[in-house]
Amino acid sequence: MPQEETDWESLTFGYYPTDYNVRSYYSKGVWSRPELCADPMVAVHLAATGLNYGQQAFEGLKAFRCRDGRVCLFRPEENARRLQSSCAGIMMPEVPEDLFLEACQLVVKHNRRFVPPYGSGAALYLRPLVIGMGPHVGVSESSEYLFSIYACPVGPYFKRGVTSVPVVIQRSYDRAAPRGTGRFKVGGNYAASFRAMHEAYEEGYQGGCLFLDPQEKKFVDECGSANFFGIRGKTYITPQSESILASVTNDSLMTIAGDLGLSVERRPVPVEELSTLNEAAACGTAAVICPISKIVDLDTGRIYGYGSEPGPVCRELYDHLTGIQSGRLPDRHNWLREVDLKSETT
Numbered sequence: 001m002p003q004e005e006t007d008w009e010s011l012t013f014g015y016y017p018t019d020y021n022v023r024s025y026y027s028k029g030v031w032s033r034p035e036l037c038a039d040p041m042v043a044v045h046l047a048a049t050g051l052n053y054g055q056q057a058f059e060g061l062k063a064f065r066c067r068d069g070r071v072c073l074f075r076p077e078e079n080a081r082r083l084q085s086s087c088a089g090i091m092m093p094e095v096p097e098d099l100f101l102e103a104c105q106l107v108v109k110h111n112r113r114f115v116p117p118y119g120s121g122a123a124l125y126l127r128p129l130v131i132g133m134g135p136h137v138g139v140s141e142s143s144e145y146l147f148s149i150y151a152c153p154v155g156p157y158f159k160r161g162v163t164s165v166p167v168v169i170q171r172s173y174d175r176a177a178p179r180g181t182g183r184f185k186v187g188g189n190y191a192a193s194f195r196a197m198h199e200a201y202e203e204g205y206q207g208g209c210l211f212l213d214p215q216e217k218k219f220v221d222e223c224g225s226a227n228f229f230g231i232r233g234k235t236y237i238t239p240q241s242e243s244i245l246a247s248v249t250n251d252s253l254m255t256i257a258g259d260l261g262l263s264v265e266r267r268p269v270p271v272e273e274l275s276t277l278n279e280a281a282a283c284g285t286a287a288v289i290c291p292i293s294k295i296v297d298l299d300t301g302r303i304y305g306y307g308s309e310p311g312p313v314c315r316e317l318y319d320h321l322t323g324i325q326s327g328r329l330p331d332r333h334n335w336l337r338e339v340d341l342k343s344e345t346t
Ligand SMILES: *Cc1c(COP(=O)(O)O)cnc(C)c1O
Pocket: 060, 185, 222, 224, 225, 226, 227, 245, 246, 247, 248, 249, 250, 283, 284, 285, 286
């Protein structure tokens, strides 16, 4: 579908077919050169470790059309490093950073007609995946892998501006085990949280579950599949824990908070401290910031309210981060990586 026919305004955060994906195969200890593929399907052996034992990791990042017309990726090296950490965590070979970055460049370049225009609030979302492909009936890691990246344009998470949503604390579910795989971006963590998230949505908690630390259930861990942060006065507070995923968005927001004159605290956050916060939110690549209107603790009956409208600090942080991503504000921390849309070699 040519760019003229894509209705950027009506894009949601959902799958949208594009022209190409990029693939590299790992076999006999080496990754192949990344190649373009027009077919969105992949043939997987029924006995593949990725299908049977959850040996799979993924990433998520965005490419933006900037005000000056350039197309830029946001901090892709961070995703490359995190994917390496996830791969190592579940016994998969690490994707070299150069290969990861080259594959990102390729997939954006060859889907450039799907990069939404500046100012639309939409972006081209990249989904890197590593999947264990080798057939193993016995429980063990594969010796063959597929690294692929597909791309699809996604709309702004919030269609009518950023809105606040309620979340729920339910101690009957954990998304990850203590010292388990919570700090890796692996599909298994997601399957493990589907039931809890589904129940939360069914009960009207649009923001899903706020998971507590799985060991003691005393500290705040993650908000669904996003990091949690709170604002108290002039302080940005975000949990430190063994079972949460280090979010690139959260890391960026901590830096921006510092730029804006806030102090930043990253430490265990006791549940009771939620009552002292002025603002609370979830953050991640998809929504950037998702402000929380209230947190309902089903076991204690406590309700922590932050108002139905996003607070001033959340708004400011959101405007700054999206401003840098779109080239509206200066890229002071050198976070943008321009995609070379012209070169003949790639
Ligand atoms: C991907 C993810 C996040 C957000 O990370 P970003 O790098 O900001 O997109 C947070 N928590 C979990 C569990 C995730 O999978």
